[in-house]
Amino acid sequence: MTSAAGTQGLRIAVLDDYQGVAHEFADWSRLEAAGAEVKAFRNHLGQDDDAVVDALAPFDVVVAMRERTPLTAARIERLPNLKLIVSTGRRNASINLKTTAARGIPVCGTGYLPSPAAEHTWALIHAATRHLDAELGGGGSGWTHDGGWQTTVGRGLEGRRLGLLGLGNLGSRAARVGLAFGMDVVAWSQNLTDEHAAEVGVQRVEKEELFATADILSIHLVLSKRSRGLVGAPELALMKPDAILVNTSRGPIIDEATLVEALNAGQIGCAALDVYDVEPLAADHPLRTAPRTVLTPHIGYVTYEQYEVFYRDAVEDIEAWAAGNPVRIMELPPK
Template structure:
């Protein structure tokens, strides 16, 4: 059996699980593919592919080109980049792994604090031999707006409450009772944008959430507000966000996700002085990677035994 482990950017996959127990030929890919044709060419002949979240896309046309593929394992319990129905029609089993939400919630707060206290500029000044260069803002008494109050949103809200923030939330299906269970006030969509001092995005990407935050929504926000996105880049209209940041119609943005990933080197977000950027590392922790790769090995072993586990779709 030939196994491909994809998008191991840190080169840690082999150390975080017992791959040798599979007795298989394993190749680890540490760089992203340039496009679909390269995916099909590079992965031809592999019977098993382990995908790291949604870094590599597997639409029907790619799956159809991987004629030797029998098992596709995605880290995490869902993967919007895999056409699971097409895989099933082609006879490819798709399995997932375990997942925990807290690493992304922790990074969300790292980004909020970095933006609120102007940490990139202060750190840059210290590195250059300087001293204080800006004025931060405190969070106590401010309004934390949550676009989505699922597993991640509720965890971020809990930490916000510890900071003494008032938490409000909106999503398409959120009820007042559901929000109140977590000490959060459900508000209307426009009210969410208008009231939030910090607006944090925690909604899945779908047809109705793509571009959900556009120029009109950004215009509702306070000039002092901070937008944080650790969900999916296309939830926010990236061009509208760049325009708002350039015009200072919002104070700052803190982003871990983007329309195109990896973010192009010449992207305008990289040139702005009121944005904090991280390279989609919300889930990139040793503890979660250990879950991902351990479960991936279990999935492969179970598939080989004829009893696949954690099957998706």
């Protein structure tokens, strides 16, 4: 481990700095003045293990932006110089913590603001209900403004049913906004109780009722073995033909191929998505040309305020580890 004397000679990789702003939101010069080299990668390193390993092989420290570049067991094992991983946020399911623990590599997290993702949920809902053109690419939504004047008719929110798949921190925030709009808000998750739902001011319903009766169904679950693929063909078949499905959580919670089929068949009214199975979303991905979609490129958490927390804490994590006192260490989840 690096001595407490400083970061002399450390090579630090900052991954997936898509906007080229990492150095604007934190004082990396503190590390550089102590002898570290900081390199920010603006371009995604891709899905190929060899390409990722070749790019990261020289680095002692990797700063990951959320799950943009997974650090799997196979990749970590091939990075002999790796001594520290910093991940923005409080958890990162794409980092193999068993492998890092076996290698003695600390994984440190950062603070996280829940408000940006909850706010983006409502940006997607408004885009879908009022037919705003928020497409990521392609021209297949059928709702794209074509240069005419008032070519669509939107839908209001008051009196309609908002179904929440998950009523944790983010789901509760979404619920309060729905209630403020005068919506009928219901929720379901595997562990949700009537008492907790009542505390938020909403009604707990069974899963089947949630999907069958929601005008807008918004997902707010953590990706896990239980939630992966939770929204599949049976659930989509229950939904109203004009219902809107919103996902700002994690892509694999929805069976993506089945969703594409449902959209092409006109089975649901709209999918408003910020997250996908594989990111960045491929240029030829069928979602880009599927009808009735509102797509954004996983920007729910991308705000000035969030980046200030992420990058500031990342610098602090590296300094604390270099001094022999690592902070915000991510632990393996309980079995």
